[in-house]
Amino acid sequence: MTKKLEEKTIQTTNIFNGKVVNLQVDEVTLPNGKTSKREIIKHPGAVAIIALTEENKIVFVEQYRKPLEKSLVEIPAGKLEEGEKPEVTALRELEEETGYTTDQLELVTSFYSSPGFADELLYIYFTDKLKPVEEAKSLDEDEFVELMELTLEEAEALMAEQKIHDAKTVYALMYLKQLLKK
Amino acid sequence: MTKKLEEKTIQTTNIFNGKVVNLQVDEVTLPNGKTSKREIIKHPGAVAIIALTEENKIVFVEQYRKPLEKSLVEIPAGKLEEGEKPEVTALRELEEETGYTTDQLELVTSFYSSPGFADELLYIYFTDKLKPVEEAKSLDEDEFVELMELTLEEAEALMAEQKIHDAKTVYALMYLKQLLKK
Numbered sequence: 232m233t234k235k236l237e238e239k240t241i242q243t244t245n246i247f248n249g250k251v252v253n254l255q256v257d258e259v260t261l262p263n264g265k266t267s268k269r270e271i272i273k274h275p276g277a278v279a280i281i282a283l284t285e286e287n288k289i290v291f292v293e294q295y296r297k298p299l300e301k302s303l304v305e306i307p308a309g310k311l312e313e314g315e316k317p318e319v320t321a322l323r324e325l326e327e328e329t330g331y332t333t334d335q336l337e338l339v340t341s342f343y344s345s346p347g348f349a350d351e352l353l354y355i356y357f358t359d360k361l362k363p364v365e366e367a368k369s370l371d372e373d374e375f376v377e378l379m380e381l382t383l384e385e386a387e388a389l390m391a392e393q394k395i396h397d398a399k400t401v402y403a404l405m406y407l408k409q410l411l412k413k
Numbered sequence: 414m415t416k417k418l419e420e421k422t423i424q425t426t427n428i429f430n431g432k433v434v435n436l437q438v439d440e441v442t443l444p445n446g447k448t449s450k451r452e453i454i455k456h457p458g459a460v461a462i463i464a465l466t467e468e469n470k471i472v473f474v475e476q477y478r479k480p481l482e483k484s485l486v487e488i489p490a491g492k493l494e495e496g497e498k499p500e501v502t503a504l505r506e507l508e509e510e511t512g513y514t515t516d517q518l519e520l521v522t523s524f525y526s527s528p529g530f531a532d533e534l535l536y537i538y539f540t541d542k543l544k545p546v547e548e549a550k551s552l553d554e555d556e557f558v559e560l561m562e563l564t565l566e567e568a569e570a571l572m573a574e575q576k577i578h579d580a581k582t583v584y585a586l587m588y589l590k591q592l593l594k595k
Contacts, residue, residue: 236477236484236557246429247436249452251530254429254436257479267555269479270431272454274530295418297439297451298532299525302418310529341575342583343481345526345533347492348433348456350480353527353580373449375418397525398535398580405587 235262238269251310252349274351278321279308279399281339281406282331283359289386289407290361291400292328292376304379304389305400308353317354327368328376331361339406344398353399357406383407417444420451433492434531456533460503461490461581463521463588464513465541471568471589472543473582474510474558486561486571487582490535499536509550510558513543521588526580535581539588565589 238259247254253273261267282290295302309324311317318336326332339355370376381389386404389395395404420441429436435455443449464472477484491506493499500518508514518538526533552558563571568586571577577586 236475236559238477238479247452249438250450251452252436252454254434256431259479261555262477262557265554268432270429270433271480272434272530273480274527277529293418295420295444296525296528297420297441298453298455298530299528303525303528305528308529340583341578343478343485343579345456345531345535346478346481346485346487346579347459347490348454348480349527349531351527372447373443375444377418393523396523397528398584401522401524402580402584402587405584405591409587409591 237262238267241266270348272349272351274310274349275313276311276317276352276354277308278311278317278324278354278356279306279403280321280325280336281306281355281357281403282325282329282333282361283357283407284361284380287411288380288382289403290329290331291379291381291386291395293379294374294376303397303400304386304395305397306403308399318356321354321356323368325358326364327370329378330364330367332364333358333360333362335360340402342398355399355402383411419444420449423448452530454531454533456492456531457495458493458499458534458536459490460493460499460506460536460538461488461585462503462507462518463488463537463539463585464507464511464515464543465539465589466543466562469593470562470564471585472511472513473561473563473568473577475561476556476558485579485582486568486577487579488585490581500538503536503538505550507540508546509552511560512546512549514546515540515542515544517542522584524580537581537584565593
């Protein structure tokens, strides 16, 4: 790291501890010696799965997103439980949200969603080896999703009308466009 | 929208109003009639700019990211001021962070960074028509960045070592890989 950019913590104030996020405000020393405050969202991290059926259809879930007051169509995803390895979360979320499972999950990439204010790290997996789960898994009790399987063209149409409109799913479509046109 | 997924607000509790984010907790009615709570980060939205020099080098800034306690190399970006149009923010941030300006900014895409808990919408612009600003613009007083211009190959090497590791910049490299190999 370029040491001269570092911002040392003078004091951390915990503001909120929630089910999904915690919020803290750090008072920091800036590189020029002055002080400032940084608002920081702590998040456990998450996974998302790019899943292709035998017919090259992409598996999506539609889900209400309260922060936006509308539903989006997204690739299956979910938060890490404490101490859980991302590939375990990925398999669990795939099974719970889609009714599919797989023996083969490949890590495609990972990225911080919004590093200016949050520490959420998102891992993106890929599989084209889906099979039905033998015993249906239940969703979290406050989770309601609609399963959809779409061609890349159908998904691109949903992106054009901003029904697909989140970072991981926009990334997934660009990834699949390269993959499926090879 | 699929109406049956909707979560109606029973009550909103404001927890925190900051410089960058606000936090509220909404008590909601779920599709099955039960109630739950949603933690919601309100963010003004942001822009990012994929900027290519005449030599096809990509313009980056390295910046300390307090939530991660390390610096990342990212494409230039910044938050919307209240009431500001995204293309105005994009030009301002390009000028402040890089010392370049342009007459030609093209909207590439937009996406919600993390719609499960935040309403931040990020607009991504592209330009390959850079020219130096005539009069240097100053950064925000708590903002410290290091300018870098890298080839796509150099940037991909930084991504492999996770020095480039955020959603917008990972997206940008995939976009440029397609563009520059045409």
